[in-house]
Amino acid sequence: MLSLRGHILPESVGGQTDSDTTFDSFAALTVVAKMVCSTLALEPLLQLIADIVADILEVSAAKALFLRDTDELVLKFTRELPEDFAARLGLRKEALGRIAAHQKKAIFVERVADDPRASYAKELEGVVSCIGVPLCAKEKSVGAMELYIRRSFVPSAEQVEVLETVASLCAMAVENARLYESLKESYETLKNTQAQLIQKEKLASIGQLIAGIAHELKNPLTSVISYAQLLADSAGEKGEAIDELRAIETNAKRCRDLIDNLLHYSRPSSLKLEIHPVSEILEGVIKLLSYELKSRNLELVHQYSGDAPDALVDYQQIMQVFVNLIMNAVQATDKGGRITLAVEPSTDPEFVTVRISDTGCGISEENLSRLFEPFFTTKEKGKGTGLGLYIVYSIINRHRGMISVESKLGAGTTFTMNLPAAKV
C-alpha cells in the first residue's frame, strides 16, 4: 500500500490501511497538484518536484533534474551529488533520465552494479538503486529526473502509477513556468521598445521646437551683433561704454554659434555617406583626444573584432559622435580609470555594433531617462552645455542607427550603438 509520509507531503495524506489506498493516491495527487501549481518560478518548482518524487517513492535519494532546452536535455539542478559527478552527468548522452525521457516511461534499476544503463552511478558511494523518471506533458517530454538510492528499491505497481501521474503534473507545471517566463521576457522587451519609442518621439518634438526657436532667434541676434559692432566702431577704441558694447557683441556671438550648432544638427541635412572601418574613425578620434586621455592617465582598451563589417556613414558626423561620447567618458572617469572601445558584428547583419564603456561615476536611474535631451547636463556652469548627447542622438538617428545606454552608479557606463553596415 502507498503511504506518502515524507517531509513534503503532509502526514495526513499517508494511508492507514490497505482499504485506504485509493483515497491515499487521490489525496496525494491533490496535494501535489496544488503544490506544483502554486509556483510559477522555475527554480523553486524544480526543487519541489525533486522532493515530491522522492516522497512518492518513499525514498531518500540524491537527485538530478534535466530540462529540455530546444532539442537537448540540459542538467538544471542536483541535490547531494558531488560536483565532479554532476559535471560528468551533464555531458553523459546515455544517462538514465535521458533514456527515460526518450522512451517516455520511468526506468527502475534495482542494482546499478548489474545494469549497464546505470553503471555510471556505481561511482556514488553506497548507491544501490537508480531511477529515471521522464517529465512528460501531452506526449512531450519536457525534462527528466534521476534518483540515486542507497538501498535496494523496487517500486510497487501503485507507486509506478502515481509516479507517472505526478510526473505529468510536474511536466505541466514546468511548461507553465516556462511559458510564464517567456511571457515575462516578451513583456519586458515590449516595455523597453515602448519606452524607446516615447523617448524618440519626445526628442523629435523637442528637436523641432528647438530648431524653430533657434531659427526665429537668428535674425534678431544678427541685428544685435551688427548694431553692437556698429556702435563700438563709431565710439572708437576709447569711446563711451566700449567694453560693454564689446561684451554685448561677444556674448551675442556665443549665442549665434550655439544656435548655428543646434540648427546644424536639427536640420535633416544630407549625409555624406562613405564606407569606413569603424576602428579607423575611432583611432582618428583617439589621436585628437590624446592629450585629454594622457593627462588623466586613463587606460584605453581596444576590442576591435576582425569580423566587424565596415560602416556606411558620414565620417565627420560619426567622428563628432565618438568625440562627444569619449569626452563624456573621460570627464566621468577618475584618474587611472579605463575606457574601452569595442567594435563587433551586430546580431543584425545590416549593422555594426560599437561600444564605448568607462569605469567612471555612472548615471543615476533618474538621469538616464533625460540623458539625450538637449541642455540636460549635470556639469557645473561653463563646463557642460548638455548638447553633446543630443547631437549624438540626432546624428545616429539620421543614420537610421540605434543608441542605448547602460549604467551603474559608481561602476561605469556603456553606450552601445548600431551603425549601418556597408554591404559586401
Ligand code: ADP
Ligand atoms: P554635457 O557633457 O555638456 O553635460 P552631454 O549631453 O554630453 O552634455 O551629457 C549630458 C549628461 O549626461 C552629462 O552632464 C552627464 O551627467 C551625463 N553623462 C554623459 N555621459 C556620461 C558618462 N560616460 N558617465 C557619466 N555620466 C555621463
Ligand code: MG
Ligand atoms: Mg558632453
